[in-house]
Amino acid sequence: MVPARWWLLLAGLAASVWLVYELPFGPRVSLPSTGAVLLLGGAALLLYGRLSIAVGPDGVRVGRARLPLTAVGTAEALTGDEARAARGPGLDRRAYVAIRGYVPGVVRIGVDDDADPTPYWLVxxxxxxxxxAELEAARQTAGR
Structure with a gap:
C-alpha cells in the first residue's frame, strides 16, 4: 500500500483539475474530468502499491516471478543503513529486484542454482x- 500522503496528492491533483475546468466550462466538463483523474490515479496507486509476496511448498513468489524452494539460498533481513546500501551501491546489476522506495526493509534471498545467472533476489x-522466518520454515518442511 502506498503512503497516505500519495493519496492526498491525488486528491489535490483532482481538486486542481476541477478548478481548472470548472471556471471556464462549468460542471459538465469539470466533474467528468475530476472523476477520470480520481479513477485513473486511484487505479495507478493501487496497482503500484500492490506487490504480493507468498511463500509456499513450491517456493517463493514475488509478483509474477517464482523461485522454487530447491533454488532458495540463504535469506537475510536488512534494515536501516544495510537496506539502503543493498538498494544502492551494494546492488548487483544481475539481481532480481522487487522494491518499493517507501518500504524501509528488504530481504536478500540467495539463489542456489548454477544455471541461473541471478545471484540473489532483493525484495x-x-x-x-x-x-x-517463513522462508526458513518452508525450506525445513521441504527437507533442505
Whole structure:
C-alpha cells in the first residue's frame, strides 16, 4: 500500500483539475474530468502499491516471478543503513529486484542454482524478519 500522503496528492491533483475546468466550462466538463483523474490515479496507486509476496511448498513468489524452494539460498533481513546500501551501491546489476522506495526493509534471498545467472533476489517488505522466518520454515518442511 502506498503512503497516505500519495493519496492526498491525488486528491489535490483532482481538486486542481476541477478548478481548472470548472471556471471556464462549468460542471459538465469539470466533474467528468475530476472523476477520470480520481479513477485513473486511484487505479495507478493501487496497482503500484500492490506487490504480493507468498511463500509456499513450491517456493517463493514475488509478483509474477517464482523461485522454487530447491533454488532458495540463504535469506537475510536488512534494515536501516544495510537496506539502503543493498538498494544502492551494494546492488548487483544481475539481481532480481522487487522494491518499493517507501518500504524501509528488504530481504536478500540467495539463489542456489548454477544455471541461473541471478545471484540473489532483493525484495522490499515491511516485515523482513517474518519473511526470512517463513522462508526458513518452508525450506525445513521441504527437507533442505
Amino acid at each position: 522490499s517488505t515491511r516485515r523482513p524478519e517474518r519473511l526470512v
